[in-house]
Amino acid sequence: MSENQPQQPHSAEFFNETRDYWWNEDFLRLMGERLDFEKVSSVLDVGCGVGHWMFALAGVLPRTTRFNGVDREEEWVRKATKRMNDAGLGDRCEFALGDAMSLPFADKSFDLTTCQTVLIHVKNPRGAIREMMRVTKPGGLVLTIEPCNMASMGVFSSVTDSFPTEVVAATLRFHLMLQRGKRALGLGFNSLGDLAPGMMAELGLRDIRVYMSDRATPMYPPYEKPHQRAEAKQWKDWHARGHWVWDKATTRQYFLAGGGEEREFDGLWEQAGRQMAAEIAAIEAGTFHCGNPHITYLIAGRVS
Numbered sequence: 381m382s383e384n385q386p387q388q389p390h391s392a393e394f395f396n397e398t399r400d401y402w403w404n405e406d407f408l409r410l411m412g413e414r415l416d417f418e419k420v421s422s423v424l425d426v427g428c429g430v431g432h433w434m435f436a437l438a439g440v441l442p443r444t445t446r447f448n449g450v451d452r453e454e455e456w457v458r459k460a461t462k463r464m465n466d467a468g469l470g471d472r473c474e475f476a477l478g479d480a481m482s483l484p485f486a487d488k489s490f491d492l493t494t495c496q497t498v499l500i501h502v503k504n505p506r507g508a509i510r511e512m513m514r515v516t517k518p519g520g521l522v523l524t525i526e527p528c529n530m531a532s533m534g535v536f537s538s539v540t541d542s543f544p545t546e547v548v549a550a551t552l553r554f555h556l557m558l559q560r561g562k563r564a565l566g567l568g569f570n571s572l573g574d575l576a577p578g579m580m581a582e583l584g585l586r587d588i589r590v591y592m593s594d595r596a597t598p599m600y601p602p603y604e605k606p607h608q609r610a611e612a613k614q615w616k617d618w619h620a621r622g623h624w625v626w627d628k629a630t631t632r633q634y635f636l637a638g639g640g641e642e643r644e645f646d647g648l649w650e651q652a653g654r655q656m657a658a659e660i661a662a663i664e665a666g667t668f669h670c671g672n673p674h675i676t677y678l679i680a681g682r683v684s
C-alpha cells in the first residue's frame with residue numbers, strides 16, 4: 381500500500397459498524413439514574429462525529445431533551461444530521477461546525493455537555509474541558525467518555541497467548557511509543573481516560589464520578605453475533621488495505637515523534653501486520669477467541 385493516502389476527514393477509519401455496539405443500553409440507563417439524566421433538557425455533544433454517542437444518549441434521556449452537536453468536520457456535521465433525521469430524531473437535534481477549543485455557544489447554555497473519544501484527539505484537553513464547563517449551566521453536568529487504549533493493547537487473544545515474551549513486550553513498547561509520538565505532535569493522547577478524572581477535578585468540577593463501560597466485544601467461533609461480524613469485517617477490511625490502527629505513513633510519523641528510530645520501524649510494522657494476518661487466519665479457521673474489552677471510562681463532574 382502507498383504511504384501517501386488521500387487526506388480523509390478526522391477519524392474516518394473509526395466510523396464503521398463496530399461503533400454501533402459500544403454500549404449496553406441498560407448500563408447507560410443505570411448511568412442515567414446515577415447522574416440524574418431525568419433533569420436534563422438540553423445537551424451539547426462536542427466532536428459529535430456522525431452522531432453515534434448522541435444516538436445512544438437519546439435512547440436514555442427524556443424524550444423532550446434537545447441536542448446540539450458540533451464537529452470540526454463539515455462531512456460529519458452533514459452525516460450526523462442525516463443519521464438523526466433517519467432515526468426520526470431530527471426535530472430535536474441541531475448540528476454545526478465548531479471547534480472544541482472555542483465552542484460557538486453562550487456561557488451557561490446546556491444542562492449536559494458531553495463528548496466521546498474527543499479529548500484523546502486534542503492537544504490541550506484541559507482547555508477543551510474548560511470550554512465544556514463554560515457552556516454548561518451552574519449545577520449542570522460535564523460528562524466525558526474517554527478510553528485507555530494502552531490497556532486494551534495488553535489484552536491476550538488465542539493467537540498472542542503463545543507469542544514469545546519478547547514479541548509481546550516489543551508490541552507493547554511499539555504502542556507506547558506511537559501513543560507518546562501522537563501526543564508529542566499535539567494530536568492528543570489515546571490513553572487520556574486515565575488522566576481525565578484528575579484534570580476535571582483540578583479544573584474545579586465537583587462531585588466527580590468515574591465509571592467504566594460494562595461492554596466487552598468478545599470474539600469466539602462461530603462469530604455470528606452482530607458485534608462479532610462487525611469486528612471481523614473491520615479487521616479484514618483494514619488488513620486488506622494494509623491498515624493497522626493507523627495507516628503506515630501516520631504510524632511511522634508517530635513512531636519517530638515518540639523517539640523511535642527509522643531503522644527499527646519496518647520490522648515493528650511488519651510484526652503488527654503478521655499478528656493481524658494470524659488473527660484473521662484464525663477467525664477463518666474458527667480458532668480465534670478473545671475477551672476483547674475496550675477500557676472506556678465515563679467521567680462526570682458538576683459545574684458550580
Ligand SMILES: C[S@@+](CC[C@H](N)C(=O)[O-])C[C@H]1O[C@@H](n2cnc3c(N)ncnc32)[C@H](O)[C@@H]1O
Pocket residue numbers: 389390391394399426427428429430431432433450451452453456478479480481495496497498501502
Ligand atoms: C473518534 S471521533 C468521535 C466521534 C463521536 N464523538 C463518537 O463517539 O462517535 C472524534 C471526533 O472529534 C472530532 N474532533 C477532533 N478534534 C476536534 C476539535 N478540536 N473540535 C471539534 N471536533 C473535533 C473529529 O472530527 C471526530 O468527529
